[in-house]
Amino acid sequence: MHKKEFYQIARPIITHEAYLEMRNIPHHHGTVFDHCLGTAYVSYKIAKKLKLDHVAITRGCLLHDFYLYKFKKTSGLSLLKDAFCHTKNHPKIALQNALQHFELNAKERNIITGHMFPMGLPKTREAFVVSFVDKGLAIAEYFGRLRFFVRSKYRPAHVPA
Numbered sequence: 001m002h003k004k005e006f007y008q009i010a011r012p013i014i015t016h017e018a019y020l021e022m023r024n025i026p027h028h029h030g031t032v033f034d035h036c037l038g039t040a041y042v043s044y045k046i047a048k049k050l051k052l053d054h055v056a057i058t059r060g061c062l063l064h065d066f067y068l069y070k071f072k073k074t075s076g077l078s079l080l081k082d083a084f085c086h087t088k089n090h091p092k093i094a095l096q097n098a099l100q101h102f103e104l105n106a107k108e109r110n111i112i113t114g115h116m117f118p119m120g121l122p123k124t125r126e127a128f129v130v131s132f133v134d135k136g137l138a139i140a141e142y143f144g145r146l147r148f149f150v151r152s153k154y155r156p157a158h159v160p161a
Contacts, residue, residue, distance in 0.1 A: 006044050009058045010037070018101050019066065032065050035137065039064070043133045047126065053107060057126040060111025063098040064091070064130060091120050 013019055014037065022033040040061035047054040095112045098104060104112075111130045114122035122128045 002045060002048065006041055006058060009044075009055055010040065010062055013059060013062045013102065016101060018097070019062075022066070032067075036062050036065050039130070039134050039137050042137065043126075043130050046129050046133065050125070050129075052126050052129065056105060056107040057111065057129060059102075059104070060108035060126065061130045061133075063094060063102070063104075063108070064112050064134065066094040066097045066112075 014033075020033070022036065023031050025032040040058050043061045044054050044058045046052075047057040091113045095104075095109060098108075098112060107124050107126055110123045111127045114120040114124075114127040114131060122131050
């Protein structure tokens with residue numbers, strides 16, 4: 001039942017033409033699309049258990065990395081500077097992109113801008129959940145443990161890879 005409800009909430013976003021571009025952007029040894037979908041599903045399940053706003057958490061989380069560019073890896077001090085700038089700026093860019101294509105409530109906006117705590121400030125319980133789930137899955141994705149799991153478990157069968 002959870003997967004069906006999750007997909008009903010997620011469908012208008014994950015089938016949107018601009019959002020589908022994220023399938024081509026590498027992220028944590030996978031794609032931004034896969035990362036956002038996995039993070040959103042785990043956050044959705046937590047929201048349901050804690051009786052939080054599961055609709056806002058799903059929508060905001062799907063859009064938390066909607067920045068639509070490939071992070072260019074450099075080396076040495078440039079890498080640190082570039083990574084810091086990306087970490088600091090991508091939530092603002094994701095919000096701008098999201099607002100061009102979707103209507104968002106205040107909770108969803110804060111999930112997007114607050115997910116990079118301590119760089120951004122989560123002001124709601126939903127934003128804190130997304131921030132922690134995002135970090136946990138990112139660590140797992142870096143180690144390659146969830147790449148196949150996220151792709152197979154969270155992606156609805158009829159959504160193209």
